Amino acid sequence: MEQDKVRAEFEAWWIDSKHDGEPDFIKRAMWAGWQASRAAMVVELPPCPQPELEGAEEEDMEAFYALSGLHHAFRAAIEAAGIRTK
Structure with a gap:
């Protein structure tokens, strides 16, 4: 999946999972985890x-x-x- 699509998937999950509004450092950490989980599969x-x-x-x-x-x-x-x- 292209990086843009992966990011869009993360952003959709972020909003749907009620994390929207959390501090930006939380979102950056979650994004790093999201990327690592994809890289590990x-x-x-x-x-x-x-x-x-x-x-x-x-x-x-x-x-x-x-x-x-x-x-x-x-x-x-x-x-x-x-x-x-x-």
Whole structure:
């Protein structure tokens, strides 16, 4: 997730959780904690499947490309939420 989106998410949480109006140093400390919590999260994805090319049918290759696309989409969605992947 881009830094602006992460900050906007924090700001929305800050207001919704009734912290709005707290001293600024509290907000800065909470923001630092928010960032640290995001940095600490890492999702380990299983490796992308590799095709067995020898004797592979066209349907097998289509399935491989579909799985490969899903793997990429999952990684992109997780990283878009500001979470690192392995």
